[in-house]
Amino acid sequence: MNDETRAPATHTGLGIAREFVRAVEAKDIEAVARTLADDARQLFMHTRSATTPDGVADVIDGRTRGFCVADMKGKREVLAYTRAIFDKFTPLLWRDHTWRVSPDGGELFFHGIGDMVVARTGQPYRNTYVIRFDIDEGRIVLMAEYGNAFMYAGLGVRPNGAEFQGLLRAMGRMVSPRLSSRSGR
Template sequence: MNNQEPTPATRTGLDVAKEFIRAVEAKDIEAVARTMADDARQLFMHTRGATTSDGVTDIIAGRRRAVCVADVKGKSEVLAYTSALFDKFTPLLWRGHEWRVSPDGGELFFHGIGDMVVARTGRPYRNTYVTRFDIENGRIVLMAEYGNALMYAGLGVRPNGAEFRALLRAVGRMLSPRLSSRSGR
């Protein structure tokens, strides 16, 4: 995957997305909050295709679809979900940070390999992620995280209230004629 130099119009968005990743890795919830719009959403899209270079390229190009398994709605829920991650994983890191900007400059993509340990069990967790960031007015409005959700579920970590609501909302997306359960939008 090649890192692309952002255009001046996307540089601020790329800086915001990078700050989000740094803040999560540092377990700094205040810094995470500064990157988020009040109506931010975070979608978790199940796909095994994010684990290969071709899969990353396919996701970025929109050729690979996934199934939404969690729909976190609003800044407060995103922060509650993120805070739970801080407790569940030590450390909470991604290796091999790679960034791409879509050809039109409207979307930013992060690719990283989790290098985490489940705090409760000491079990390693090595999922591969592609996260699309949509940023407006210097704040994250949507993150669509593509990865193997079954690998995460297999860890047996207990969902908090925000995560449980997000799981139920994802089921609703599957039934809704208005919201897509496969596009990451």
């Protein structure tokens, strides 16, 4: 979709999501913090579908949902996770950025291919990501990141406290009558 033809509110949300991606790539934690609502949430949804063009379209159109493997709750946890990623990867970049904005501007999707190196081992990391951003009142309230979680787990990078808490919370989603482990919400 062409984001240039959308309403100003859409441009604002898209600008915030783009600023988040730029801040992560620049490893600028203060800039990341400025994009997040206090009650921000970041979900990590496992799906191998995000690695093909058709799979990316399926994620964006809701035909593929993935499975929640980590659930970061609150700005502090999201920032703790982000700081850990800064330490684990150098560089921390996505190639071939594409963006899609829903017609009503309510959903923003980022697609990018990771071009990263594990800092500890020098091993390349080339996961494919689709990230849905939900923006409210000028801040990110929810990010649902779709990718191959097994590829990340296979790197053998140790989770920090926030990541471990997010993994436990995702396990709780499996038995929760209120939260879904499949919806990305």
